[in-house]
Amino acid sequence: MKYGVIVCPKCGMAKGVESAKKTTTCQCGREIDMSRVKIMFLTDSPRVLAESVAQVNASLRGGGGMPSGKRSRRRDPYTAISERAKMVKDPLERMHVIAKELTELRSGFTIEDLRRVTVLLGKDSPEDMLARLREHNMVYEVGDGTFRAV
Secondary structure, three states, X not given: OOEEEEEOOOOOOEEEEEOOOOEEEOOOOOEEEHHHOOOOEEEOOHHHHHHHHHHHHHHHOOOOOOOOOOOOOOOOHHHHHHHHHHOOOOHHHHHHXXXXXXXXXXXXXXXXXXXXXXXXXXXXXXXXXXHHHHHOOOEEEEEOOEEEEO
16 A cells, blocks of 8 residues: 655645545645645655654754655745645735745745746736735835845
8 A cells, every 4th residue: 555645735734645545634624635736755654654744744844854755856946835825815815925935935035036936826917916015014125125024
């Protein structure tokens, strides 16, 4: 039997699953369609699965590295930010999520960083997004053209 590690799109926590299943339910209550999520790691061992889930959760929270496995690979951080932002329905909250993620990534971001995310999202222009974020006091300028989320 194959086991895999997935990340819940709602709460962002890693979960161990049987890879042959079609759906699973996260601890947050969300039912997850296995065909719509990426299996980050595959193994035959339940013990290795438990260790991998712990490693992925630690990595997602800023500590430790990802487990090395069959499907593990490093993603472009802008792609990861755009994927998390796609899950947010409210446009203003989506922009705030993007600003917070970019701030965490670089401890400040520029219009070019916003452009890289907005191209992947296909939503607002980076200039409009920055103007709305500033209008709602969700970002502040820390240097010439460098911003941080509040």
